[in-house]
Amino acid sequence: xxxxxKSAWVMLATLVLTAALYFxxxxxxxxxxxxxxxxxxxxxxxxxxxVVIAVVGHIAAAxxxxxxxxxxxxxxxxxxxxxxxxxxxxxxxxxxxLSLAVYLFSYSGHLLFYGVFASLIIGQVAExxxxxxxxxxxxx
Amino acid sequence: xxxxxxxxxxxxxxxxxxxxxxxxxxxDAVGVTRQTVAAIEQRRYSPTLExxxxxxxxxxxxxxxxxxxxG
Numbered sequence: 001x002x003x004x005x006k007s008a009w010v011m012l013a014t015l016v017l018t019a020a021l022y023f024x025x026x027x028x029x030x031x032x033x034x035x036x037x038x039x040x041x042x043x044x045x046x047x048x049x050x051v052v053i054a055v056v057g058h059i060a061a062a063x064x065x066x067x068x069x070x071x072x073x074x075x076x077x078x079x080x081x082x083x084x085x086x087x088x089x090x091x092x093x094x095x096x097x098l099s100l101a102v103y104l105f106s107y108s109g110h111l112l113f114y115g116v117f118a119s120l121i122i123g124q125v126a127e128x129x130x131x132x133x134x135x136x137x138x139x140x
Numbered sequence: 141x142x143x144x145x146x147x148x149x150x151x152x153x154x155x156x157x158x159x160x161x162x163x164x165x166x167x168d169a170v171g172v173t174r175q176t177v178a179a180i181e182q183r184r185y186s187p188t189l190e191x192x193x194x195x196x197x198x199x200x201x202x203x204x205x206x207x208x209x210x211g
Contacts, residue, residue: 001175002173002174002175005175068173071173074167074171074172074173074176075172075176075187075188075191076172076173076175076176076179076185076187077173077176135175137142138142138184139142139143139144139145139183139184139185140179140184140185140186
């Protein structure tokens with residue numbers, strides 16, 4: 001497994017784990033009356049945890065193959081990253097449109113925030129997932 | 141199983157004929173990763189023209205002796 005694929009695995013695991021923690025926190029703060037408002041401290045903690053896990057994960061991946069970690073992505077890896085980014089962008093765009101449509105029916109700003117935030121996370125998860133699939137199976 | 145691309149190659153054969161050169165060594169010589177060399181050999185990736193020329197140069201053979209149309 002090349003370093004770029006290891007990096008994609010690290011980011012995928014980090015995003016899924018931190019998003020699960022974030023939305024679990026949001027749900028536990030919410031009541032039957034409605035969703036908890038987006039809180040800056042919660043977002044800051046989420047961001048710090050995300051960055052720390054991603055950095056530690058990348059250091060671990062780099063220690064396993066230091067030579068590859070220092071090399072720039074090669075032509076195939078760039079092509080895979082471009083293709084995954086393009087397709088994940090469509091997923092994210094669709095989900096953001098969906099969040100906007102939901103807002104038009106609910107007029108809930110909180111729901112709009114969480115919808116857009118989730119769209120960004122799912123878009124990134126899709127990007128890393130597609131990269132892994134292409135690294136393993138694709139014919140380019 | 142990924143579909144095979146139409147451009148065939150003799151990269152593996154040429155590597156073996158050149159003192160059992162490893163995929164990593166060839167990758168280092170042409171500026172790609174070992175995984176990309178493996179993908180080229182398995183016809184899952186068609187290299188750019190520049191990389192194709194570099195590979196041919198490493199083996200000191202014309203391009204068409206390394207890559208050919210297989211359909």
